[in-house]
Amino acid sequence: MHTEINHPCIQHKLSIIRDQTTGHKRFRELATEITMFVCYEALKNVQTEAVEIQTPVAKATCHQIASDLVVVPILRAGMGMLDGILRLVPTARVGFMGLYRDEETKQPVEYYNKLPEVTDNQIHIVIDPMLATGGSTVATLDVLKKHGAKRIVVVCLVTCPEGLAKVDSSHPDVPVYTASVDDHLDERKYIVPGLGDAGDRLYGTR
Ligand code: PRP
Ligand code: URA
Numbered sequence: 001m002h003t004e005i006n007h008p009c010i011q012h013k014l015s016i017i018r019d020q021t022t023g024h025k026r027f028r029e030l031a032t033e034i035t036m037f038v039c040y041e042a043l044k045n046v047q048t049e050a051v052e053i054q055t056p057v058a059k060a061t062c063h064q065i066a067s068d069l070v071v072v073p074i075l076r077a078g079m080g081m082l083d084g085i086l087r088l089v090p091t092a093r094v095g096f097m098g099l100y101r102d103e104e105t106k107q108p109v110e111y112y113n114k115l116p117e118v119t120d121n122q123i124h125i126v127i128d129p130m131l132a133t134g135g136s137t138v139a140t141l142d143v144l145k146k147h148g149a150k151r152i153v154v155v156c157l158v159t160c161p162e163g164l165a166k167v168d169s170s171h172p173d174v175p176v177y178t179a180s181v182d183d184h185l186d187e188r189k190y191i192v193p194g195l196g197d198a199g200d201r202l203y204g205t206r
Contacts, residue, residue, distance in 0.1 A: 001039065001043075001168065001175045001177070002159070002164050002175065002178060002181070003175065003177050003178070003181060004178055004179070004181050004193065005037060005038050005041050005101060005177065005178070005179055007037065007039065010037050010038070010179045011018045012028050013037075014157075014158075014179055014180055015032050015033065015158075016030055016162065017030040017031065017034065017157075017195060018075045018193060018194070018195055020196065022065070023202075023204075024202060024204035026200060027080075027201045027202055028080060028202055028206065029101025031080040031081060031084065031157065031202060032080075032081070032084040033084065033085075033099045034084070034157055034179050035081040035083075035084025035085055035127070035155070035157070036084045036085070036088060036166060037170060038084055038113070038155050038156075038157070038177050038178065038179050039088050039089075039125070039155055039177075040088065041158045041177055042125065042153050042175075042177035043069075043089065043125075044157050045051065045089065046065055046066075046067040046069065047065070047066045047067045047202070048063035048064060048065055048066055049063065049064060049066040050062070050063055051064050053062070054059070059163075060081070063183065065089065065091075066121065067121055067122070067123045068093070068119050068120075068121050068122040068123070069091075069092040069093065069122075069125060069139060070092065070093045070094070070095050070115070070116055070122060070123070070149075071085050071088050071089075071092045071093070071095070071124075071125050071127060072094075072095045072096070072097055072115070072124055072125065072127065072140065073088070073094070073096060073097070073127050073128070074097045074099055074126065074127070074136055074137070074140055075098045075112065076098060076100075076199050076202075076203070077129050077130065077198040077199040077202055078097075078126075078127045078128040078129070079128060079202075080120055080129060080198065080199075080202040081127040081128070081157070082094065082127065082156070085125065085127060085155070087092040088200070092125075093116045094116075095112050095114060095115035095116055095124070096112065096114045096115075096133055097110075097111060097115075097126075097143065098110065098111040098138065099136050099139060101132075101133075101135065101189075103115050103144060106128045106133055106189045107135055108135045108139040110139060110143070110161050113143055115119040115143075115144070115147050118143070118147060118148035118149060118150075118191060120205060122149070122150070122151065122197065123151045123152070123153065123190055124141055124144050124149045124151070124153070125152075125153050125154075125155060126141070126144070126154045126155070127155050127156070128140075128154075128197070129156060129158065129198040129202075130132075130154055130156060130157070130158060130159070130191060130194070130198045131154065131156040131158075131159035131160075131163040131167070131176065132159075132160065132162075132163050132191050133162060133163055133166060133185065134162070134163035134164070134165075134166030134170075134190050137154055137156075137163070137166075137167055138167060138170045138171065141154075141170070141171045141174055142169070142170075145171075152165065152171075152173075153173045153174065153175055153176075153177065154175070154176045154177070155176075155177045155178070156176065156177075156179075157180070157198075158177050158178065158179065158180045158182055158191055158195055159176065159178045159180070159181055159182065159191070160181065160182045160183065160184055160185055160192075160194075161181065161184065162184065162185050163191075164176060168179070171206045173202045182194055
């Protein structure tokens with residue numbers, strides 16, 4: 001199950017982040033901005049609890065987030081979305097998943113993970129700009145479920161039908177939120193039209 005957040009403000013920002021002439025400083029800013037829009041939607045069903053607040057005028061019953069949120073960036077490109085989601089939910093915990101996609105086989109290779117203890121009422125939010133073949137996301141979901149995670153949401157900037165189908169068939173209970181479902185994967189398993197190599201564009205490594 002997936003949701004594409006199809007809003008003019010996101011489409012405008014996507015047109016700039018996709019542009020190959022956009023440098024790494026602007027790319028990072030746009031990744032943060034688009035993440036905030038997509039996460040705003042992805043977090044709409046988190047649990048809240050009523051709290052009594054005294055305003056300068058009167059008592060008010062307000063609502064605060066009650067879920068224990070754990071954001072899990074897939075290293076390295078997932079770090080490019082961390083600022084954006086933490087601006088929305090600054091008290092979230094952060095777990096890390098170290099994976100890279102082998103350039104030859106296109107299979108994910110795990111090199112690190114560090115996750116907070118599982119608690120009741122927890123929601124894990126996996127962030128990675130690119131959900132391409134879906135291999136890295138599925139490997140992360142496998143690790144999270146083995147760790148005990150019950151409720152998981154995936155947020156990406158750009159994906160494609162092939163990657164969504166893989167996540168759906170392996171983890172049908174996990175919803176994916178994205179700014180764009182692009183057309184297809186090319187022969188190098190890059191998303192078309194996509195953003196190119198998100199890690200390299202974020203960090204100026206190529
Ligand atoms: C990219 C991207 C995803 C993965 C997507 O990471 O950030 O993690 O590829 O591809 P997939 O859906 O086919 O698995 P990459 O392996 O380039 O590592 P990096 O973030 O360290 O640059
Ligand atoms: N990884 C990226 O960074 N971009 C793609 O299009 C596919 C995998």
